[in-house]
Amino acid sequence: MVKLNNSTSATPVIQIQDLRFSYPDGQPALQGITFSAMPGEKIALVGPNGAGKSTLILHLNGILSGEGLLEICGRQLDHKNLSQVRARVGLVFQSPDDQLFSPTVFEDVAYGPIYQGLSPAEVQSRVEAALAAVHMEPYIHRNSHHLSIGEKKRIAIATVLSMEPEILVLDEPSAGLDPRARRQLIELLQELPQTMIIATHDLALVRDILPRTLLLDQGRVVADGPTDVILSNSALVAEHGLA
Amino acid sequence: MLLSPTPMHIPDGFLSVLVSIVLWIAAIGVITLAVRKLNQSLAEKDIPLMGVVAAAIFAGQMLNFTVVGGTSGHLLGAALATMLLGPWAAVIVMTTVVATQALIFQDGGLLALGGNIFNMAVIGVFVSYSVSQILRRFLGEDLKGILIRGFAAAWSSIFVASLAAALELALSGTSPANIAVPAMAGIHALIGLGEGAITLGALSFIYATRRDLLKIGPTHPTTSKGVILGGLGIAALLAILSPLASAYPDGLEWVAEQNGFLEAAQDSAYTIIPDYIFPGISNEAVATIAAGIAGVLIVAAISLVVARSQRQADPKV
């Protein structure tokens, strides 16, 4: 087992080595992914459609499981510790409607802490803290269905923040947002302290707030390094359908 | 498994032919009535609505919650459909769901489909509607009133439908009434609680987001008295029959045996003919072996034919 980051004293929060996965119908999705992430890193996951970005994301909290090494906070994911490891990885899906299924914002954001079995007082404080982090406190008793998509996205992030994860993973957060909502979202993401992995086609967002880029194509890591180096390599960008 | 059969979808082989046909006739009758009513009252734009709602209910039946250990609860959706679309459209929607489950996914039999439609799409809907409309008289139109009506409608729809299924199985001689009725009733009294709770959650969500969609408020005052009476009638009938059946299973056994006598009667008509045409057929062991041999030969022959035609189509194999 080769350790990729051998210099720092902190341990990687995510460590993946040779991750392979094929869908039940035989379609290969991940063909040997290797990378690791240190605490606090902000990483972009880019690549053409079908590259395996969403598939990889679903591995990070164990919804899918493939072969190879996958450790979150130093622990290998297996079916026994799955729901515990999941508490550390907050997954924000692309469509906020999939995550908002309660009559009020409070209940949606409270789902995570309630499931964890926290006391009503703790649940209340978690919800308030999460909504404060996304600047949506006044909406606490509103129904999320009536909000704009930008507001829904922020509530969706709050539903995950209330679990106090160490890692945030977001799938196409800026998709479908108008310029103002997009700007607000980018500012919000910059404020959040968690380790962040963001799958996106929005290269401007990547350049703006994500110092490291992982370029995926056909289930493999094609490039992994500083964002400005990778995105200014026009040959790479063209070959892998980024622009 | 996403589409595991629920205890309510009866497969083929468990209902007698007589019971199946009677239920088919009843189901077709109600469906025809529903179609007639809807053709009069339905706006054209509501037609795609029924299809998509059916899809939502079908998909909604995949949603589950853990009850205990490995068991999970699911939704049937008859009460929800009724509260969103009214009784006649709900009959069509639930028939669509149940029929597709049988035809395409083999969840429930094809001959038994009449019975399954009658239980889930007719009884389920009618009882939901009756309970909801009757309770409306005593409860307010606020959220609490709606939730209570929804829970009661959902629970009743499941419970009464299960009584019907149990009696149908007993009348078919598949399951003795004194076991089937308490068993089905007991299990579904619990499952009904799940249906009620899920319906509560759905109604809360819809009330908070699109209150106008709930066809149970004062904006939709037209009630279908016929459906209420029908629902009440069925529920009352089953409520009376079920304990009777449990207490006097012999009664139903007698009915089932009449079925058997019918078949036996057909049997005796043929005892004169066989030895002319099928000598030796009255010896069952011989007949079984002969059938077995014939079967193997036929299957082998077909395999050869299929293999050969495949090779002809694909000479490289």
Add this chain to the structure above:
Amino acid sequence: MSSAARLLDPYRAHSSLLHRLDARVKLALAVGFIFTTALIPPGGWPAFILLLTITTSGVLLSRLGLGYVLKRSLLALPFILSAVPLLFTSTGEAWISFPVPGTTAVISQAGVVRVTSIALKSWLSVQAAVLLAATTPIQDLLIALRSYHLPRLLAVTIALMWRYLFVMTDEALRLLRARTARSTRVPGQRAGGRLVWRARITGGMAGSLLLRSFERSEAIYHAMVSRGYDGEIRALPSAPLSATAIFATIASAFVLGGILMLGLLTGG
């Protein structure tokens, strides 16, 4: 990711005799087969064997593969539990008896015959249904049903439901995934929340699906109207039944009739 829901569709495209057979004939044959099976009295083993021969031949002719059909046909088996009491309650000579607290349980031969017959009938019927569904695209099935006078309203609803089924089941899957992602455990706490709460959350998800269906339906209606929708299911006019199809139907009717007679003679 929609491939997850696609796997639900049982239709398997091949070019086989069964696939090419007219849907109207297949529907009639499947129903006729199930009807015949239902009429066979318990214990009609020779008839059951021949019926099994028919389904096995069908599986071979359809190129579906025995494994595929076997897997799908075993779905209905758990329901046999409802018939298990028959083992004990059927009148007839005793076969197996064993002590049970308070009394002796007696399994009669007649009971075993009845329960086994029910299980066989069920299994045979499901295979016929699988053969029908796996070799016939739904559009053809609907046209066949319409030709048997299925009400237009019902046919249209089924067609639209099918069109949106995979979209909605996809959404249901995504809702489930999103919930799973937030269903987490912390050491030292009992996780899961209360049962009623879990049921209500599930209800909220169902409500979300229903809401989306309402909001979709208006858009669907506009799209259809602008393409000339008038409410009828159409395809190219059905060709009249070919001579082969008619022959197949009549021949099958005779075969099933013969098996039924065999069953009536040897069963009961």
